[in-house]
Amino acid sequence: MDYTLGQKQIEGIEKILQEDLFDIGVxxxxxxxxxxxxxxxxxxxxxxxxxxxLAALAAGNFGAVSAMANIVGxxxxxxxxxxxxxxxxxxxxxxTEFLLVTIFGKEVSxxxxxxxxxxxxxxxxxxxxxxx
Amino acid sequence: xxxxxxKKKLVQVKIVYYGPGRGGKTxxxxxxxxxxxxxxxxxxxxxxxxxxxxxxxxxxxxxIGKIKGYDIKVQLYTVPGQVKYDATRRLVLRGVxxxxxxxxxxxxxxxxxxxxxxxxxxxxxxxxxxxxKIPLVLQYNKRDLSEQGIPLLPIETLEKDLNSQLKVPSFxxxxxxxxxxxxxxxxxxxxTMASLQKKLK
Numbered sequence: 001m002d003y004t005l006g007q008k009q010i011e012g013i014e015k016i017l018q019e020d021l022f023d024i025g026v027x028x029x030x031x032x033x034x035x036x037x038x039x040x041x042x043x044x045x046x047x048x049x050x051x052x053x054l055a056a057l058a059a060g061n062f063g064a065v066s067a068m069a070n071i072v073g074x075x076x077x078x079x080x081x082x083x084x085x086x087x088x089x090x091x092x093x094x095x096t097e098f099l100l101v102t103i104f105g106k107e108v109s110x111x112x113x114x115x116x117x118x119x120x121x122x123x124x125x126x127x128x129x130x131x132x
Numbered sequence: 133x134x135x136x137x138x139k140k141k142l143v144q145v146k147i148v149y150y151g152p153g154r155g156g157k158t159x160x161x162x163x164x165x166x167x168x169x170x171x172x173x174x175x176x177x178x179x180x181x182x183x184x185x186x187x188x189x190x191x192x193x194x195x196i197g198k199i200k201g202y203d204i205k206v207q208l209y210t211v212p213g214q215v216k217y218d219a220t221r222r223l224v225l226r227g228v229x230x231x232x233x234x235x236x237x238x239x240x241x242x243x244x245x246x247x248x249x250x251x252x253x254x255x256x257x258x259x260x261x262x263x264x265k266i267p268l269v270l271q272y273n274k275r276d277l278s279e280q281g282i283p284l285l286p287i288e289t290l291e292k293d294l295n296s297q298l299k300v301p302s303f304x305x306x307x308x309x310x311x312x313x314x315x316x317x318x319x320x321x322x323x324t325m326a327s328l329q330k331k332l333k
Binding site: 003004005006007010011033034035036037038039050052053056057059060063064067 | 133134135136137138139140144146174175177188189191193205207209219220223224226227228332
């Protein structure tokens with residue numbers, strides 16, 4: 001499934017990432033597809049991440065965890081989250097082909113983030129449903 | 133699957149280096165990385181065992197410049213070649229746009245090449261892709277070993293084993309010395325881009 005996103009769609013997605021996630025204080029947020037391509041990304045400029053490597057690893061990580069879930073008899077795990085001392089990473093599936101990855105610190109609680117991610121994912125899904 | 137970002141005028145394509153274990157997939161990427169690392173100023177991602185066998189994948193993003201006003205970003209991946217890592221290979225193949233099959237020219241690896249190529253065909257089919265249609269380039273690696281007296285498969289044998297039905301471009305190469313590493317990559321990129329341009333029309 002090859003796909004193309006137009007300017008309006010990308011801007012729509014970036015607006016959702018900005019308002020729902022970035023504005024609550026996360027370090028960075030990016031939307032990737034499960035092949036590892038970066039669709040949209042926002043970061044606060046303080047962290048110098050290699051976004052393309054992160055995206056490839058995020059997709060690989062998510063794919064591996066999904067395969068493990070199937071082996072143990074689950075459709076998927078509802079929470080995929082890695083906790084660090086200064087930064088944490090949260091993964092969330094958007095439809096079947098996309099992942100929302102959020103990097104955040106102690107200032108944002110996981111529960112609140114999961115709520116905002118769920119809201120953002122629904123809004124993004126509406127935009128992505130309309131792509132070619 | 134290729135991703136076209138009309139806002140940033142950017143196309144991202146995924147090329148996977150596939151082949152039997154110890155065939156030279158990672159060495160190909162390492163050679164490419166060593167040549168371009170001053171330009172890109174980034175580390176290559178490698179996830180491997182203590183024994184230097186690829187465990188998950190290697191990853192190297194590679195900008196090839198502009199085509200028709202679009203920046204083309206090629207994402208190079210390798211898969212782990214050992215037979216037991218089949219599930220991982222399948223995972224890394226997700227969304228693949230083009231494949232470089234790195235065959236091991238050593239005579240003792242003849243069967244492994246064939247098994248690996250059949251494995252590629254099987255794993256591509258789980259994503260409803262056909263090995264006969266996907267942009268594919270063959271690389272017959274380790275040709276430098278003939279100088280050390282190690283028995284190598286003649287090119288005719290490799291072509292007959294691996295390319296008699298596919299009939300795709302093939303290159304004799306040495307990933308260790310770099311011979312034809314970039315030529316293989318350039319050809320793989322151009323067949324991938326050609327296929328993508330056809331689809332976009």
